Amino acid sequence: MGRKVFICSLAVMFCVIAVMVAVEAKAAYPDKTIEFVVHSPAGGGSDLFSRAIGSILEKEGIVKQKIQVVNRDGGSGTTSLNYMFDKAGDAHVVMQFTTGPLSALLRGSSKLKMEDITFLTLMCMDPNLAFTRVESPYNDMKSVIEYAKKNPDKVSVAIGTVAGSEHISAHRVAKASGTQLNMVGFGGGGAASVAILGGHVDLGFGNVNEQMGQIEAKTIKPLGVMSPQRIPAMPNVLTMKEQGINAVYVQPRGFWAPKNFPDYALKFWEDAFFKLSKTKAYQDLLKTSYAVDSFMKHEETKTFVNDYIKVLKVDVDELGVYKKK
Template sequence: MLKKITKSALLLTVAASFALPLAAQAQKYSAGDEVTVLQGFAAGGGSDALAQLVQPYLSKELGVNFINRYQPGATGAIAWTLLSKQTAADGKTISITNTPMLMTNYIMNPTMQYAIEDLDPLANVVTDPGVIVVSKDSPYKTAKDLLDAARANPGRITVGNSGVGGDDFFSVIMIEKASGLRFQQVPFAGDGPSWAAAMSNKIDASFNNLGITFPQIEAGNLRVLAVFAESRVPELPDVPTMKELGVNVVAGSSRGYSAPKGIPEAAKKEFIAAMDRVISNPDFKRDAAARAFMIDYKSGADYAKFLKDQEVVFKAIWAEIKGQQSAAK
């Protein structure tokens, strides 16, 4: 026999069912919290460099301790699948998200199990222009030397990248398309292993990023041949852009932070407010400039829109070149 449910009992039941989600939505960070930061690439690359720059400042602003967890593989896809599909949306685990690989992973491989829609973008911090670097004792003294060698030896000049589908991978393709040249791409599990291979002459050159390689350039261990920016960068005034060399390519990688979809709104706002303060900090600006990191700050909805716009751009690029890539395999 069914019992009669009073209006009051029904309201209490509904209220109880919403109690946990509402409490979760109100959750903020507490002093001493440990926040895990998933990195989809090996230590020593762009994600790691961003973490070492940002997180000491962000830790003070939020009052939390950041723990970097390296999950290299599949050009970041292992970490981002873990973030979006197997991680609680409580703000206690976030990830560094890198373009274009965040979206090129599933653009190039539809079997990937995550997409931008599975994430809550928090803030982009830098956009790091691409560069070509070689060892200090490389026979290639200029970008023209390297391009001439590629022209004379189609498909034989070895160039490292941070992984298939990454910004360096696409930079090579874009340069090949713009110049008619052909290189032999060598993928690595991140930017660090790529520049290290170039420095030890295991490959002819590394297509990499300025902020990541700048310490080795300053130390004289790497020689930078060209930068993939609109104009020369202040830190390397004598280094030409690819456009100056007659190759109309501007490319690089943007890096920021994202959380699993559904992070408590209070925690999201708190994180972004703390990042706002970091970006405005003169000491942070000084440290970023010393590492040749170009600040390109976008937070919340602006960062989400940027990622969707990038998705559109790289879908178009891949649609144009995927047939050529399949034929080359």
């Protein structure tokens, strides 16, 4: 008899402890190292952004756990999406998204689909611009387009990756102005820049952050910005719209989480990223990288990305990449 009572009380005690542990786990989320997944190899723009943000979150004490950046590069973003698919329900995995993973989603080659994603926040937008080397006769996009209209396919554009941000930008400009541009793929921003600096190609598109050093050194000159508004860092450069070309392109950066991400975790990260966006360190990071603060919470981000992808899909289809046989 005594033994039975003992076993019962032991069982009750275990249950209580288990519940307490569970409650505590919820209260103290996150309770282990957070994975920040990045789709690009270590050292790319997205990777460095994630590492910088991770370090600010830790230093400011917003996230009490360690944040580890995990590079799941490969398959033009597909590998990272598959990784997120496998991590469904894991409350300690967060991934940065930008145009790259979004186009990988569009391509449909990953196991992860749009409905499997828990959107957390949108952080900022990277503005893009069109530029040429200083020796070039053009001073604005308008004159380039005028020339291109008379000489179809004569103006060459250096493109980084196929269907990447430069390609989409160039395509939108060509489409809006009704011109034909000779777009040549260089496989990466570095090689494309060299070809433009060396005068081998007429025109380039790119991230303001990456081109600022060259602009300040007066080796290249901006022809027009792709954002809807002018960029504070270069108030004299007109937008494409102001030059009569109805083309806009921005590159969003934000965070998402896998499917079945717990609500408490979603709430935690919304708050964490909101607090982050108010820190001086983060604002400085935006300033040095010329990104525009565009903080959005979960619901807004979802709507934004849905709209963004719809527009992107049109371009990608027109460019004819990713076509299924």
